[in-house]
Structure formats: structure tokens, C-alpha cells
Amino acid sequence: MKRFYLYIAIIPLFLLAGCESDDDDKAKIPDEVEQDEEYYTGGKMGTVFVSSSKAYKQAMPAIDQDAQLFQQFMRGERLADRSFVTNEGMGYSGLGPVYIRKSCVACHPSYGGRGQRVETFDTNDSKNSYLLMIYDPSNPATLPLASKYFTGMTQTRAVAPFKAPIDESGVKLTWHQYTDEYGNKYEDGTPYSAGTSYEGTLIYPTVEVAQDAILFKDFDMSKHAASIEATIGIYGTGLLDAISDEDLRAQYAEEQARGYCQGKIGADIDETGQNPYYPGPHPGRFTYLCTRATLDNGPGANALWNITNVTRPNRTSNYMTEEYARVMSEDTDVQTALGQTAEQIFNDLWSKSLKPEMTQEDYDAFMVWHRGLAVPAARNLDDETVQRGRTLFYETGCTACHRPSWTTRADYKPLPAISDQKIYPYTDLLRHDLEMKEPGRTKLGCRTTPLWGRGLMKVVSGHSDMLHDLRARNYEEAILWHGGEAKLAKDTFRKMTKEDRTALIRFLESI
Ligand code: HEC
Ligand code: HEC
DSSP states (O other), X not given: OHHHHHHXXXXXXXXXXXXXOTTOOSSSOOOHHHHHHHTOTTOTTTXXXXXXXXXTSOBOHHHHTOHHHHHXXXXXXXXXXXXXXXXXXXXXXXXXXXXSOSOSXXXXXXXXXXXXXXXXXXXXXXXXXXXXXXXXXXXXXXSSSSTTTSOSSOOOEEOTTSOOSBOGGGEEEEEEEEOOTTTTBOTTSOBTTTTSTTTTXXXXXXXXXXXGGBSOTTOOGGGOEEEEEOOOOOTTHHHHHTSOHHHHHHHHHHHHHHOSSOOBOOOEEEOTTTOSSSOSEEEOOBTTTTOBOSGGGSHHHHHHHHTTTOOBTTBOSOSSOHHHHHHHHTOHHHHHHHTOOHHHHHHHHTOSSOOOSSOHHHHHHHHHHHHHBOEEOOOOTTSHHHHHHHHHHHHTTGGGTSOOOEEOOTTOTTSGGGTTOEEOOOOOSOEEOOOOSSOGGGGGOEEOOOOTTGGGXXXXXXXOOBSTTOOBSSHHHHHHTOOGGGHHHXXXXXXXOHHHHHHHHHHHHHO
């Protein structure tokens, strides 16, 4: 028995030693000179030294130094911050006819604060940042999710007289208890999350949607699955965008060659006509499933349209399915309320040349804001416990997926000032299968979540719910849900002394 334990203790170190090629310094523990750089999580031009509740809302130095960019940043922020309304001429108008939420902040509080774990799916609840996904369980792949009926992100709200595709009161979230193979205890016998009200427990969600809550009468929910996905941060996404495709592909090739923790790269997306700076195909790197490639055709650029259904010069159709347009046009309540025929209603809803509701100038300003949101600097890296935690983070193999640093491309055209920056996002931008219980769509592999800035979550949002569906209530649980490709890292964490576990978490809280 003793020998068995000895082997386990040796494996992680052995693996790490064995997997590093000589020219690869990424996972070697950097010396002190480099640690000074590590405070600049977002590089010199992308980091702000703010650790208050406004930490995720700041403009990068790259924006601050240019008066025109700063002006655009402030204008763009208003578009993200305010709720859109339906009435024309009211300022931020154009909401609907069918939509998901009224604003970005409804789901991205403080732009990276992240929503909170909730018991009920209510989009009026400011804590609820979940996107509802309905998909074919035999093919949970990216798009189209539930084919002809629902949009990729499921809409649960509509502007009268239109009706929502799903009545939210029929969406049921259930949180289940989970016990892992170690009885939710560390090797030293301590229960997980000791000292909290949820000591010794782990939980995960399932989602059911009642058949009668669905607008489409011929849609069979029993043949489909539903899951929830929670927000990631918006800050720093400009810097992730500035990493070159070549470097991302090289990371992928390296992981395939090393033979363990082999991430999957997002499929190529052809952005000709979508990205004015870099047309052509790019590998997906944003969202949990890496379904979005560049920022200019990314989750934020699209959300501004598809979350609210506000049209603009480069999005002149409604975000809806043809089936929705057809069902609404044939609905007699809608016909009566609008005083229009089915054909008129359908042609209007399904038009590909609607009047833009947002100006190009507003959209451009929005993108300056989006790209220019800074990453908060790391804190306390010189502290002795944090130092110990940092060493453990490297030694435990966390860096196999949470790649500490990248250098942005030499010539990032949309915001040249953030070119050639050494940044510390702690992600490889690739998808890994952690074999979680009820993973939802992430059973296809989930992108390694960037860890930068997360340590300030408690300060910014007052909670530390993490992972793609917020099942983890703190850092301990986030690590303890790592299985599959990351099982070895989790098991090593489980076997650490209490002091070392605390130190590792202190490090995570500092970055
Ligand atoms: C319904 C809630 C909701 C709203 C509203 C929303 N988002 Fe998101 N957003 C999400 C979720 C959930 C994710 C995680 C993506 C996934 O499911 O894979 C996400 C991801 C993102 C990401 C990707 C981050 C990354 O690192 O991959 C960006 C950027 C983003 N959103 C920007 C925006 C912007 C800008 C707006 C407003 C125009 C917005 N979002 C509105 C729910 C929302
Ligand atoms: C095999 C790759 C892999 C390894 C190794 C790995 N992680 Fe992760 N990590 C991920 C993925 C993928 C996610 C996102 C999972 C999800 O949300 O479902 C994640 C999420 C996290 C999160 C939650 C982030 C958030 O904001 O939701 C934390 C914290 C974390 N990892 C810490 C660690 C630590 C500490 C280690 C080492 C003990 C580690 N990880 C090892 C892939 C990995």
C-alpha cells in the first residue's frame, strides 16, 4: 500500500518533467524577474491597477492615452450598460420583437462579475445570467442547436403582441447532490468546503422544459435536452483576440504531440465580410465551446444584435428562426393586434433588409469599449503563501491547460497599442473533457476558462460561483470538479496538505 502512494506522489512531477521539450519554457516556473511582469496580467497596455468593485470596468492604458478612443469607449459603454427599449426615438431603442435580455449587464454584471447560481430560471432576476440552450442530445454540437425551431441561444421573451418561444415558468432547474469516489473528503479526512454551510457536499444542475411551455406545437421536447451556461468575463477579450491564429494552432499541435491533456481546437469560421481587419477563416477561441473566432464577429459583437434583436448596418435581419416568423404570422392574436395579414407579418419578420436601429458610429464605439476593457492587475504575488501556491500551480500540472502566458501578435490592426504584449490569461484557449456529471453541451469539451481577474469576483460581485453552469460555489469546488483529462491534477490537489491547498487557492485569488 505504501508503495502505491509513493507512485502516485511521484507521477505528477514525473509527467511534468517528461512532457517539456527543451525549447518550451511555458510551464517552467518563471524566475523573479518574470514575476514582476506577472502583475501586468493584461500586459503593460492592457492592465489597470484597480482592485475595487469597479475592477472589470476600466479602460486599458491603450485607450486612455488616446482622447478619441477614450471618447468612443465611454459612448460604447453606455450601449452595453443600458437596457434597450422598444419605442423608436427613445435613445436605445429597437428591442425585440423576440429577445433574450434587454442589456449586456443583465447577464454580465460589472462586465465580468458573472451571474450567480440561482434556483429558478427567471430572466427578470438580476442574479440570473444563464443562457438556456435546447439541443439534440445525439448532436449537442455548436450550431444549429435545436434546428428549425429555436435560435442557438434560446429566446424566452417577446414584445407584445409577439409571443416568446418558451414560457419561462415551464423551465425547471434542479440542483442535485453529488458524492465523488472519495466520499467528498480530502486525503487527510477533511470534508470538502469544511467550515461552510455546504461542507462535504457538491452539487450540479439539470434542466427540464415542460412540453406545454413551448410555443411550437409540433416540437417534441422529449427528444431534446436543455442545459444552462453562465457568463464568462468580457474584460480582456480584446487581448485574447490579439493572440495570433498561428500561436493558437501551435499550442494545439504541441498538446497533440505531448500525448496528455490534449485540447481540441475550435473549428475554423470563415469571417470574410464579417471581420474588416482579418477576413478569412479563423479557429474558434471564444465561448465555452469555442464557437466564436474573432472579436469582430465574436460573442459580444453578435450579442449586441442577437440578445436584444437590435438591427444595425451589418445586421439587418431579425435573430429568429423561419419557423418562429411563420408561427407568429399565422397567430390570429398577432394578426388582430397588428391589423395585418399573415403574409405581411411574415415578410416583415423574415426580411433581410430591415432598417438599422443602431448607427454604425454607435456600433464602432461599442467595439472600442468591448476591445478596450482592461484586465485588473495581479495582487500579492510577493506574499510567501502566494509564492508557495504559485509553485504548486505549476507543479500540479494546472498549467498544462491553464497556460500562464501568451504574447499578442506583433501587428494587431484593430488596436495597434496592444500588439506585442506579454499577457497572463492562464488558458490554452482549447477545449478539454473534464467528464463532469451532467455536463450539458460541454460534454463536447469545454474551453479552459481564463483565470485572470477571477480572484476579484468576491469583491466585484459578492460571490464566487464558478464553472460553466456555476455549480462550484468556491475555488475548492471548481478544482474538485476537474475530472477526465484533469483527473491527475484534481487528485494531486486532494492529496495536498491543508496548508498547500490553501496556498494554491491564495494564488488563484491573487491573479
Ligand atoms: C443571456 C445572458 C447574456 C447576455 C444578455 C449577454 N451575454 Fe455574453 N455571454 C453569455 C454567456 C452564457 C456566455 C458564455 C458563452 C457560452 O455559453 O459558451 C457569454 C459569453 C460572452 C463573451 C465571451 C467571453 C469569452 O471569453 O469567451 C463575450 C465577449 C460576451 N459574452 C459579451 C457580451 C456582450 C458585449 C453582451 C451585450 C451586447 C452580452 N455578452 C450579453 C450570456 C450573455
Ligand atoms: C485538462 C485541462 C485542465 C487542467 C489540467 C486544469 N484545468 Fe482548470 N479548467 C479547465 C477547464 C476546461 C475549465 C472549465 C470547466 C467548466 O467550466 O466546466 C477549468 C476551470 C477552472 C476553474 C474555474 C474557472 C471559472 O471561472 O469558472 C478553476 C478555478 C480552475 N480551472 C483551476 C484549476 C487548477 C487550480 C488546476 C490544477 C490543480 C486546474 N484548473 C487544472 C481545464 C483544466
